[in-house]
Amino acid sequence: MRLSRYFLPILKEIPKEAEIVSHRLMLRAGMIRQQSAGIYSWLPLGKRVLDRVNAIVREEQNRAGAIEIMMPTIQSADLWMESGRYDDYGKEMLRIEDRQKRAMLYGPTNEEMVTDIFRSYVRSYKSLPLNLYHIQLKFRDEIRPRFGTMRSREFMMKDAYSFDIDKAAAVHSYNKMFVAYLRTFARLGLKAIPMRADTGPIGGDLSHEFIILASTGESEVFCHRDFMDFEIPGDDTDFDDVAGLQSTVDRWTSLYAATSEMHDADAFAAVPEHSKVSARGIEVGHIFYFGTKYSAPMKATVTGPDGKDHPVHMGSYGIGPTRLVPAIVEASHDEGGIIWPAGVAPFDAVIINMKAGDQACDAACEQVYAAMTAAGLDVLLDDTDERAGGKFATADLIGVPLQVIVGPRGIAAGEVEIKTRSTGERETLPLDAAINRLTATAG
């Protein structure tokens, strides 16, 4: 992508309304724009990062056996009356009347709708287990939306829903998502700790929040420091191995970790002093097992091996991609701007032409650009006529992993510079060697 043809509206000033660093950096880097309170557009750079986050979320859901669907955003109120949540949900639910005067709503979550889908098709325990997910917009009419897309009203959620014949099977489904979440956050460059959590309006008796530690987090959390070094389950994880998954979950729940709602001061006191972490955290995922809370009133039953009808045991599993993006920025930035982990970076590299219009610089930039693009890399070529200082600042701000710096003096000597954004390390290389090095990074 040539920057001269791209839409990257960098802000020079620090936006006043932004209280936390991720909100400031995402606005400055031209990633998002507020359209109304708590309602955002994702501009091109932001959309690219969001797509990459979604791709990782999707891959790990699929790997764990969940199947993707897409439910609509607008739901009938009838379904919520069946489950009994229509009145419970309160003012956070955006209630709508359509032209036929039917009571509708903008889905804040989809337990009712997915249960309705399930009950219309599935009759037998032989079709279980089943886990259906979608990555879809939700709306929660927060009284105080803030922190950019960290707590917005319209937001994207990956929500998965599992269906099983009994509690034991449902716990295995829960464990699959538990492990999928560990893998997902690790691939996003985040250290997320599963913590016992309150179940709130979703309900149920087993629930974990996945929390990343960050000083700007809205939750107060308490945990054992050793979680930081726990090993993440590998690519070769067998999601059908019931005992294997259970032992992974057991290990990840063996030490103290709780949000303030579930905090047990006495239990925490037993944690060795040097291992105590008492910090702020950002919730990036939340999983629930809630048994027959929805299936019983909504009559989502299957015939069991005993020939009788059983309400299915369900769980739900949420990750908010539009919150993950700022969470990643909170975890990975410096005074110059964002530092994207490679897995979610909007581009693999930016080529900085220090003197656009100079024949030798232009030619070298085009050569690097063509070679990297041909190797399947996503490259941004800064071919604008801004001065070099501004280009460097922009490259640091948008946080692309590699910067290829092409200037007239270097090119006269046949050389370009490669800067690694995360370390600040710079290396000067002959043009051909640089191209070889850069194209070798293609996956």
Added chain:
Amino acid sequence: MRLSRYFLPILKEIPKEAEIVSHRLMLRAGMIRQQSAGIYSWLPLGKRVLDRVNAIVREEQNRAGAIEIMMPTIQSADLWMESGRYDDYGKEMLRIEDRQKRAMLYGPTNEEMVTDIFRSYVRSYKSLPLNLYHIQLKFRDEIRPRFGTMRSREFMMKDAYSFDIDKAAAVHSYNKMFVAYLRTFARLGLKAIPMRADTGPIGGDLSHEFIILASTGESEVFCHRDFMDFEIPGDDTDFDDVAGLQSTVDRWTSLYAATSEMHDADAFAAVPEHSKVSARGIEVGHIFYFGTKYSAPMKATVTGPDGKDHPVHMGSYGIGPTRLVPAIVEASHDEGGIIWPAGVAPFDAVIINMKAGDQACDAACEQVYAAMTAAGLDVLLDDTDERAGGKFATADLIGVPLQVIVGPRGIAAGEVEIKTRSTGERETLPLDAAINRLTATAG
């Protein structure tokens, strides 16, 4: 994907509410489910097709230089008051009041919002041309939603918006989208004819609808038969070639083609009798140039080369992916079910195990499945214990391009059968040769 672990709720009976073939087949094949009047869930098979349609739409938008963003679904009514369309839009607009009593709405289209984004960032003609698009849900509260996702209330739209300094530049932007649309529909396996069209509530004086001929179409259309054989612009199209694109558009608008609203009986009379086509059609795309209709009232201006402020000239360009899917089914099916064009098929092949549980059949199926998956193909393995006849009917119904049929008699002779869904052609091959043939189809 193993069918035993998939969610493919095939319906045996023909649903009564479905009036047109695409709606019937999409319901029977378990692609979609109605949640409320005109509001659908996309089940796993449908979601796969929708994703493939979106991928093609996106590739061709990007190729033509449009840049992807994501605007939200919920908009402030204020913007629509600025443009003057808030009162005009009528009951199709879903109006919403949030908990703060602010007037909001579910976007039926995004001219206002994208103009607002543009005016907040762009100051100079040097940043033009610019074309921003998103693929996002829309809601239009149709009085009579029908035909499944062909005319639904909540639907997906790719809407692009171009910004230019003057009319001449805007017409070039229009031509880029015109050509991108020709390429998009061709890649989807559709023969779409651009027809002069009414501009309706979007406004402007230049507009084309892209129409595919189908007996179930809602529009009455009139055109010259030669359009059917016009050549589609190639992969090597240079979208910066102003004269070249204009000549393509000139050619594609040189013969008579109009929807009933724009029909000119006298002009049509001049078409040679054997070239006259008078038929029903489905609108699959609609493009508009509307000059300064939104930029003037909303003050979206840029400084021109003359140092003065100019309201930008705009166009908008819509394709409905959730309508394209049934349009493709209307155009490509037989009595057995759907016949997906290769570019949008949910799977590349289905392997039918005629006798699941038979050791030799299972082993051969696994071998083919592993080889095709390793080659990067998307394969559905029917490993269920349904009888062979049911499996054949399902494979035909869901319309996957290739069927690999593995039965005990064939395997005893070391052979499997490959059936091409579109032609019905069958060929029996030794297992190894079949694997070679199948993996050679990988792109």
